[in-house]
Amino acid sequence: MWLPFVFLIIGVILGLLTDLRVPDAYTDYLTIAVLAAFDTLLGGIRAQLEKKFDDIVFLTGFFTNVSLAALLAFLGVQLGIDLYLAAVFAFGVRLFQNIAIIRRHLITQTINSRKLKKNPEK
Numbered sequence: 001m002w003l004p005f006v007f008l009i010i011g012v013i014l015g016l017l018t019d020l021r022v023p024d025a026y027t028d029y030l031t032i033a034v035l036a037a038f039d040t041l042l043g044g045i046r047a048q049l050e051k052k053f054d055d056i057v058f059l060t061g062f063f064t065n066v067s068l069a070a071l072l073a074f075l076g077v078q079l080g081i082d083l084y085l086a087a088v089f090a091f092g093v094r095l096f097q098n099i100a101i102i103r104r105h106l107i108t109q110t111i112n113s114r115k116l117k118k119n120p121e122k
Contacts, residue, residue, distance in 0.1 A: 028073050028076075028077070028082075028084045029070055029073050029074075029084075031084070031088065032066070032069040032070060032072075032073055032084055032087050032088065032091070033066055033069070033070070035069070035087070035088060035091035035092070035095070036062065036065040036066045036069050036087075036091060037062070037066075038091075038095055039065060039091045039094050039095055039098070040058065040061055040062040040065060042094075042095060042098035042099060042102065043058075043061065043094075043098055044058045045098075045102055046098050046101050046102050046105075049102060049105045049106070050105070065091075068087070069084070069087035069091070072084055072086060072087045073087065
């Protein structure tokens with residue numbers, strides 16, 4: 001479980017050390033890609049904590065989310081409206097839901113482990 005965090009730190013360090021600029025025309029797409037990645041990551045963490053993780057679901061969910069969001073952004077650009085905001089809203093809601101579920105799960109685990117330490121005979 002520590003491996004994703006190592007690569008996250010490596011990615012952040014590489015991002016800070018390089019001087020890559022994203023053209024303004026692609027910022028909407030990048031926003032959606034980052035949100036889709038975070039949504040998939042948090043969904044994977046949630047599934048792992050619930051012991052329901054499946055790598056095929058994880059990978060297909062990532063590519064489906066990114067593809068659908070990019071399609072919405074592209075369609076919005078073609079129509080001249082900010083349709084990508086629908087994907088931003090949907091991913092934002094899911095991010096907060098997953099964070100809340102992960103937080104509750106971790107709190108429950110912590111409380112249960114403390115109860116076991118206090119009463120080891122149970």
